Amino acid sequence: MSKSASSNAGGQVRPKSGRPEVPMATAKNWLREMMLIREFELRCMQAYQDKKIGGFCHVYIGQEAVAVGTIAATEARDPIVTAYRDHGHALARGMSPNHCMAEMFGRVGGCAKGKGGSMHMFDRDNNLFGGHGIVGAQIPLGVGLAFATKYEDEVINAQKTGGKSNRVTLAFLGDGALNQGSVHEAMNLAGLFDLPVIIICENNGYSMGTSITRGTTMGHQISAKAEAYGMEGVEIDGMDVIETYWAMKELVEKVRATSRPIFVDMRCYRFKGHSMSDPRKYRTREEEERYEQGDPIGVLKAQLELRGLTEDDHKEIQREVRATVKSAIDWAEQSPFPPTSDLYRDVYREKWGPYTGSSDPEMLGGAENDCKFNAIDTTIDRKADLL
Numbered sequence: 329m330s331k332s333a334s335s336n337a338g339g340q341v342r343p344k345s346g347r348p349e350v351p352m353a354t355a356k357n358w359l360r361e362m363m364l365i366r367e368f369e370l371r372c373m374q375a376y377q378d379k380k381i382g383g384f385c386h387v388y389i390g391q392e393a394v395a396v397g398t399i400a401a402t403e404a405r406d407p408i409v410t411a412y413r414d415h416g417h418a419l420a421r422g423m424s425p426n427h428c429m430a431e432m433f434g435r436v437g438g439c440a441k442g443k444g445g446s447m448h449m450f451d452r453d454n455n456l457f458g459g460h461g462i463v464g465a466q467i468p469l470g471v472g473l474a475f476a477t478k479y480e481d482e483v484i485n486a487q488k489t490g491g492k493s494n495r496v497t498l499a500f501l502g503d504g505a506l507n508q509g510s511v512h513e514a515m516n517l518a519g520l521f522d523l524p525v526i527i528i529c530e531n532n533g534y535s536m537g538t539s540i541t542r543g544t545t546m547g548h549q550i551s552a553k554a555e556a557y558g559m560e561g562v563e564i565d566g567m568d569v570i571e572t573y574w575a576m577k578e579l580v581e582k583v584r585a586t587s588r589p590i591f592v593d594m595r596c597y598r599f600k601g602h603s604m605s606d607p608r609k610y611r612t613r614e615e616e617e618r619y620e621q622g623d624p625i626g627v628l629k630a631q632l633e634l635r636g637l638t639e640d641d642h643k644e645i646q647r648e649v650r651a652t653v654k655s656a657i658d659w660a661e662q663s664p665f666p667p668t669s670d671l672y673r674d675v676y677r678e679k680w681g682p683y684t685g686s687s688d689p690e691m692l693g694g695a696e697n698d699c700k701f702n703a704i705d706t707t708i709d710r711k712a713d714l715l
């Protein structure tokens with residue numbers, strides 16, 4: 329297997345000149361958010377190793393500027409949908425670290441009552457529509473959310489004056505997901521129907537162990553794919569939160585005004601393995617170190633130091649986020665595991681009700697139900713973690 333550097337190196341990004349300055353308090357808040365996500369995930373990695381977290385766990389370390397910068401450019405009512413590397417999006421969208429951590433720990437206090445885990449962060453109040461484990465599957469959902477906005481605005485509320493919501497959906501996917509058929513079907517419909525969605529490809533250069541150059545056509549310039557669907561394609565430096573924010577703000581405003589979809593090639597890099605069981609043999613340590621020098625937290629810290637941020641300010645934020653994450657872990661550990669009797673609850677909304685496993689559910693058309701399930705096995709088999 330060749331240890332090829334990701335094609336991100338040397339790629340074109342939008343020019344950084346001519347942007348207004350972000351207020352210091354806002355930028356400091358972004359630094360805090362990125363540091364919170366980093367601390368949260370470092371603690372999750374530890375808890376995973378201590379077998380307190382089970383199932384799959386894909387950390388976002390290195391990509392924090394993408395979630396923070398893009399979500400800062402939206403309004404709270406704008407829907408968001410993403411893949412399984414989702415802790416950063418959830419925290420940046422305002423999910424409480426307690427609920428996020430309890431979900432990681434599989435406890436009832438989690439955002440999905442402990443039944444989703446790491447890959448399924450869901451927060452209806454904050455308009456985060458998941459956290460999805462099937463590669464690419466969230467893009468049709470994101471396009472559907474955008475269709476709902478357009479349908480509400482142009483059909484259901486057509487008679488109302490000033491009744492338009494003009495929500496803009498952000499639908500995130502990885503570079504590996506680009507080769508999924510459903511992504512292209514969804515992009516076709518988004519282009520055809522003029523749907524208000526920004527499809528953001530978090531291009532970290534790798535799909536598990538396959539570098540983008542080995543697995544994807546036009547890997548050096550994936551934004552070109554947008555043209556086939558009548559969309560604008562844009563490249564953004566996702567390692568610089570301020571740049572990400574300004575570029576995305578412009579795009580969000582454009583989509584809100586025009587209801588035309590846009591595709592973004594968000595250049596970034598994940599510093600850790602694909603999942604907790606990835607020895608990263610497909611890339612060199614030199615390559616990793618080169619990208620780590622552009623750590624988005626370090627980049628923003630350096631930018632803010634030029635504007636007066638002191639080492640003490642930075643330490644204070646570090647203390648704050650450590651305390652927040654520590655109390656999230658304590659909170660999660662005090663929350664119980666969901667009872668086995670809840671296994672089939674919340675699968676369908678209302679009509680079919682909680683499926684108890686012994687009733688005669690409508691969804692089986694009255695057929696005799698012989699579905700049996702065993703108590704959840706809480707022993708964690710690390711070898712099974714191939715994802």
Ligand SMILES: Cc1ncc(C[n+]2csc(CCOP(=O)(O)OP(=O)(O)O)c2C)c(N)n1
Binds near residue numbers: 501505
């Ligand atoms: C339909 C489907 N095929 C394969 C997988 C296994 N799988 C999980 S993650 C992944 C790689 C996806 O890479 P990318 O989209 O670049 O996201 P990243 O992990 O880099 O964030 C694969 C192939 C899956 N979950 N779903």
Ligand SMILES: [Mg+2]
Binds near residue numbers: 504530534536
């Ligand atoms: Mg990737």
